[in-house]
Amino acid sequence: MGHSGISIFFEGANFLRLLGGLYVSAKIAFLSIFFGGILGIVLGVLRTLHNPLLRLLLRLYLEFFRIVPTIVLLFLFYYILPQSFNINYKADTVGTIVFSLWMAAEMSDIVRGALISVPMHQVESGKAIGLSTVQLYRYVLVPQSVHLMIPATINLMTRIIKTTSLLLLISVVDVINVGQQIIEANSHRYQDGAFWVYGFIFILYFILCYPLSRLARRLERRGKAGANG
Amino acid sequence: MDWTVVQNSLPMFEKGLWLTLRLSFFGIIGAGVLGLICSFIQYFKVPVLRKLVTAYVELSRNTPLLIQLFFLFYGLPQVGIKFSAEACGIIGIIFLGGSYMAEGFSGGLAGVSKTQIESGLAIGLSRFQLARYVIFPQGLMLSVPAFAANVIFLIKETSIFTVLAIPELTNTALDLIGMYYNTNEYLFMLVVAYAIILIPLSILLTWLEKKVRYGTFGN
Numbered sequence: 001m002g003h004s005g006i007s008i009f010f011e012g013a014n015f016l017r018l019l020g021g022l023y024v025s026a027k028i029a030f031l032s033i034f035f036g037g038i039l040g041i042v043l044g045v046l047r048t049l050h051n052p053l054l055r056l057l058l059r060l061y062l063e064f065f066r067i068v069p070t071i072v073l074l075f076l077f078y079y080i081l082p083q084s085f086n087i088n089y090k091a092d093t094v095g096t097i098v099f100s101l102w103m104a105a106e107m108s109d110i111v112r113g114a115l116i117s118v119p120m121h122q123v124e125s126g127k128a129i130g131l132s133t134v135q136l137y138r139y140v141l142v143p144q145s146v147h148l149m150i151p152a153t154i155n156l157m158t159r160i161i162k163t164t165s166l167l168l169l170i171s172v173v174d175v176i177n178v179g180q181q182i183i184e185a186n187s188h189r190y191q192d193g194a195f196w197v198y199g200f201i202f203i204l205y206f207i208l209c210y211p212l213s214r215l216a217r218r219l220e221r222r223g224k225a226g227a228n229g
Numbered sequence: 230m231d232w233t234v235v236q237n238s239l240p241m242f243e244k245g246l247w248l249t250l251r252l253s254f255f256g257i258i259g260a261g262v263l264g265l266i267c268s269f270i271q272y273f274k275v276p277v278l279r280k281l282v283t284a285y286v287e288l289s290r291n292t293p294l295l296i297q298l299f300f301l302f303y304g305l306p307q308v309g310i311k312f313s314a315e316a317c318g319i320i321g322i323i324f325l326g327g328s329y330m331a332e333g334f335s336g337g338l339a340g341v342s343k344t345q346i347e348s349g350l351a352i353g354l355s356r357f358q359l360a361r362y363v364i365f366p367q368g369l370m371l372s373v374p375a376f377a378a379n380v381i382f383l384i385k386e387t388s389i390f391t392v393l394a395i396p397e398l399t400n401t402a403l404d405l406i407g408m409y410y411n412t413n414e415y416l417f418m419l420v421v422a423y424a425i426i427l428i429p430l431s432i433l434l435t436w437l438e439k440k441v442r443y444g445t446f447g448n
Contacts, residue, residue, distance in 0.1 A: 165293035209291035
């Protein structure tokens with residue numbers, strides 16, 4: 001009992017290394033949310049148009065990303081891009097691509113769901129006073145549906161952040177991967193390293209996601225109160 | 230695509246499929262029960278327990294399953310608590326799923342309209358009768374869509390069990406790829422295997438949602 005296991009974080013640069021790993025995870029999450037979000041909004045608007053073929057294609061895209069587990073998606077892109085298409089990206093990039101496409105799929109459903117929840121008479125009234133399609137979205141559809149989109153989008157963001165934990169499997173040096181290295185490197189001096197390091201990463205993810213999910217819940221409640229009034 | 234490779238791997242994938250189904254089954258049952266208990270505690274605002282449930286839901290919803298599993302499997306034995314890999318998997322999925330189920334059921338219970346509850350009180354139902362005959366039947370019907378979404382979600386989450394080397398579907402495929410390098414074939418099989426489980430199930434659950442929708446009739 002020379003020392004407590006918690007001091008594993010103060011050996012060398014362990015603590016900074018963990019934060020560095022967290023930065024890699026956070027960067028991938030941020031880029032995916034950004035690019036996937038934009039693509040998702042476009043796809044979501046496209047899915048409200050009356051084009052059966054386009055709708056079917058985008059629906060299939062969504063369902064594919066819904067049915068295949070994220071791990072499997074990661075491996076699909078990680079193995080098949082280089083093998084069949086001769087595209088060699090770093091694992092970080094593959095992760096960003098997969099999460100962006102996944103974000104876009106889920107986002108398109110949020111946008112579509114919110115847009116079609118706007119009552120038909122609103123759209124028709126807008127058309128009746130001669131609004132163009134762009135104006136219709138700008139002044140009628142978006143203002144009335146954005147309160148539905150925002151909480152769902154924030155919840156989706158927390159899902160993306162949590163799912164970055166899977167990047168470990170395609171050997172991205174993310175926070176968990178760094179954690180494993182630290183546990184192994186210090187296994188002689190700290191027999192209970194796994195307890196402390198994994199416990200700490202558990203808390204790190206919680207600190208990242210908790211404020212977001214609280215915000216989502218607050219906005220949701222406010223949205224509901226607004227709808228009743 | 231080499232179809233003999235696909236054919237030869239069939240028995241392995243079949244085994245993986247059953248294991249995925251078995252683990253999912255226990256996980257979903259456990260998560261459902263835990264979720265029901267938590268949502269009742271929150272609905273009736275049971276003192277003390279209510280705070281615990283809130284803390285549990287937040288902790289479970291805001292952390293990834295992978296790190297929950299690592300903590301259970303590698304962290305806890307170091308302080309003297311040890312489970313087998315499969316037990317860790319099931320405990321992990323129940324810990325994760327319980328909060329999602331609780332949220333779903335709570336949403337359903339909160340959705341029971343006020344007029345229903347007031348009508349119940351007006352005809353002189355006791356608190357217990359009100360819960361038994363008015364709130365639960367309607368609330369649980371309302372939470373079927375959320376329950377269905379959670380079932381699909383949890384089955385997909387079992388793919389993460391591969392990190393504990395539990396030979397479910399994903400692990401089977403990754404193992405085979407590691408041994409024989411027939412990446413395309415095994416990944417194809419893996420996607421097909423998940424589709425075999427999830428597509429019929431999602432059709433069944435959609436049907437169930439439609440079937441119970443009359444529960445909200447009269448709103």
